[in-house]
Amino acid sequence: MIKEFRLPDLGEGLTESEILSWKVSVGDTVSLNQVIAEVETAKAVVELPSPFAGVIKELHEQPGTVVEVGKPIVSFEVADDAGPSVSEPSAPSAPGSSSAAPAEGEQPAAQKRQPNLVGYGAVVESSGRPARRPRTLAPAGGPAASQPPVLEPVGTKPAETPPGDTGPAERPRSTPPVRKLAKDRGIDLALVPGTGPRGLITREDVQEFVRHGAVPPEGERPAAGAAAGAAAPGERETRTPIKGVRKHTAAAMVSSAFTAPHATEFLTVDVTPTMELLATLKETSAFSGLKLTPLTLAAKAVLVALRRNPSLNSHWDGERQEIVTYNYVNLGIAAATPRGLTVPNIKDADAMTLDQLAGALAALAETARAGKTLPADLSGGTISITNIGVFGIDAGTPILNPGEAAILAMGAVRSMPWEYRGEVALRQVMTLSLSFDHRLVDGEQGSRFLADVGAILAEPGMVLTMV
């Protein structure tokens, strides 16, 4: 027999969760409590243990989909002697259905009582109106169970259709502004399918109706509240809910861009000596096995330059009206991860030797890519680097990581004709873009810092003059 597993409420009062990944495929045999999926709720990423022992028949939802609590996400083929499941509300042996007996088998499944279980929270996709009988038809206090089920036609009709025994049809469920919109457009709301909670007709439903000029068949419409983002073929726009890391990034960027006045400076440098140094270091035993990239040396250059220009490593504490200058550097590195942009930082990077720094950068990137960055690694940064060069980009205006005073963008290293010892030669050239918070860093300090970083990358030996 086939058993469905509906998405439970995994926290306290959650209405939806995102399927992150399936740990099983169709056809796999699974045991009870075997982990079948990883799911992210608003509260945590959790693993889902299988409620059945059996064979996976169907995975109803793709990874990346936000699923409403109560929707089937996976079907199992299980042996017939398996016990009743909460996911099978129609199971005749389901406990607690004592008074439902007369109606058994006559109601369509969707209208049958969902186990008001715990995990499933509110009933999803209930009919537009409660199955409530007018008081006049039932003597007060009369035993409701004695009424024959045929008096209850509501369960046998589509959700939008008002019950026949309640007199005149009720007007479609909507809100006053949407009714006004429909009226202005000359649309009869009774023709518009509602996708809101309990069939509510939303503004989008009316606009959709106007765009298409007709009601799309039921099957082609996204189910109420189902995850947007999966574009139907031919659709001209894709709507993706703003959530998770994207939401967080947006809030951080807006707050940073509109509280800290940004100034950006650019410097293009001949980094050929740096590239040569990298090649030399890769040959030395101390760096064998370590990942060395232009970022490694740029990070070191930033750390050296910060010692001479500490104001770039600071924080504007508006609440206490103080400028906090850090005597340590937690170096943030912008990382593109599968879940979006994160800026983990390397704690006390200024105290690290170059090989330690190279190791920390490699570990940070690997952890971030795996999505395993700890919350502690994402907070407490004091200055950041973003390596836009990996995308083949030369320069840009980076936005400060909130609370920090400076961010350096590294451009791509390109072979370009460049002035070299009085002649034009083909050199390795990179552009540095530095944004700083102009409230606490003046053009002078910003420029000196950027010039120092550039000088080191143009001639690593210059470090000798700076430490």
Add this chain to the structure above:
Amino acid sequence: MSTDETGQDGAEAPGGTGETQGPAPSGDAGRALVQLVAPAGERVSHPEFDLWVKDITDEQLCSLYEDMTVIRRIDVEATALQRQGELALWPPLLGQEAAQIGSGRSLRSDDFVFSSYRENGVAYCRGVDLTDLLRVWRGNASGGWDPYAINMATPQIIIGAQTLHATGYAMGIQNDGADSVAVTYFGDGATSEGDVNEAMVFAASFQAPVVFFCTNNHWAISEPVRLQSHIQLADRAAGFGIPSLRVDGNDVLAVMAATRVALDRARRGGGPTFIEAVTYRMGPHTTADDPTRYRDANELEDWAAKDPISRVAALLERKGLLTPELEEQVGNTADAVAREMRKGCTGMPDPEPMDVFKHVYSTPNSWLDRQQDHYARYLASFGDPEGAVSDEGAR
């Protein structure tokens, strides 16, 4: 990472003095934990506390191991049931098995337990029906069991409130002239609550036979214990004039010895005792919590090395008792318990709508009767009572 300045960590050297401290202030220098079994399973001898577990036979040691394994299995199964939508919530006890079994197994059947929501292992010791254990977490009833049937109150959700109930019950024992004891379980966070402090004031004033068993699992949801107290929790008791013990909460024998010391004092009319069992909540606060958001993975690793079950297993191994037969038997018991609990959970009949009026008052109440009557009439106005409840009645 788990180590901090106030010495709350449980990693202290074994074999400390660990003597029962009187009301004298002990400062924050930190006292050693009572420990009888080191993390590697080595039996550490202790001049005072050895006497309290001298009677524990090899067979009993094996059964402590079995109980700890079984309650861990109960915990894992209940967590899975929550993820499968069968329970609304579950507060895992992973890592606290020794604290619960060591204390729970030391009680007499006429002692009375007032616990928090995490002492499901203690409830197991009291003989709770496995289905009753889950009733509340399934949202099926407001109370899981008859407290007088197993002499354990249903779990208290309000932090620390049960300590007042325990003190009150203990004062009742005094009036009865009995020698039973009220035992109350609460966490490190609860020691910051007014209720717990009031309960300790009363217990000391009346010298009531109550044991304050504080499970210091290091985290009050996301609040680390070092923010709650700048001194060891056990040392707070001195301020109330209550003697206290600080015990390695991952050492089932040490917990048992400490609990027996406290129970003995209470039975002899010596008044309350405060026990701080230093352990670690290895799982989330509840199934709705994500501890990786606030605590370091290294900390968990440190405590995994002090796992209470591995420790008893190592002790049994040293004694040559950890046979494949024992492991099989323990595994079978755990499997059977998990199966029975799952069956009881998924097969639990749904409550009837009118059940909500049961057990509100023990005597008739006209106001409640009126509400009950109105609700019955409201339900009757629906054609299909089932649909009525799930569609609208429940809102």
